Amino acid sequence: MPLDDLPRAQFAFPGPLRDRLVAAILAGVKTSTTALLLGYEREGEPLPRAGQRSAVVDSAERPVAVIELTDVRVVRLADVELRHALDEGEGDESVAQWRAGHEEFWHSPQVRAELGDPNFTVDDDTLVVTQRFRLVSLVDPASGAETPVDL
Template identity: 65%
Template sequence: MTGPHALPPYLLAFPGPLRDQLVAAVLRGEKVSTTGLLVEYEIEGEELPPVGERSALIDSAGREVAVLELTEVRVLPLGEVDLQHALDEGEGYSSVAEWRAGHEEFWHGAEMRAALGDPGFTVDDDTMIVAERFRVVERLPVAEV
């Protein structure tokens, strides 16, 4: 969505297989929530997105594939994530422990540590996270690259 009414990009993970998997889950209606680290917003100097904000979901090829609308934004300690949020991430988790293990693997990965500028970054129960819930407002036609 270029031009004066362009929507901000909505990025899940880093470009590659994981992003492709997550975008596909959103488009299938399986993924209706996601989790980020509050420190990411702080490092980027970004405000938290407001409920009602619309964004363009971006795939690994950089294409806008859908318009999303935020329906909930919560900031809470990692240790307080509940089962419903874990299930709504649409990644097949059946428990908070599974969800957390998957997210810790991502957050402790080299790409995330590099993005945060901290090669030893780790999370614990007190790490503040941003739990977002969204809905697909519109699927966009995607031109082949």
């Protein structure tokens, strides 16, 4: 599928956090991510599925890579596994550390505004969408040229 036809994969909001996450993807360090199921429901978006490819965008909304989902699961927040947390590539060394960082993000004013709930909070039973992916190609943001990644 041509790059322009791929859905966009936006990690966090534009800015320093997205820049760090995208850099980790490009370096091959980040191979998983987690999103709130509620976000998909509120937007009326279908859940992603294994085999789906998307274009990772940077803070300027330019495609910089193509990833392919290899596994998608809906789980309770309390059931996120250590391997998944480690593979998010953010330097967390435990599920508790990973969860604290994600709770900080999910409780941020930006996320609460996006969800339309200024008091939104997560708990053990909050459903999240865990996604594993592989890096397929790098994209030159200036030219749009793709370079396949050796697996």
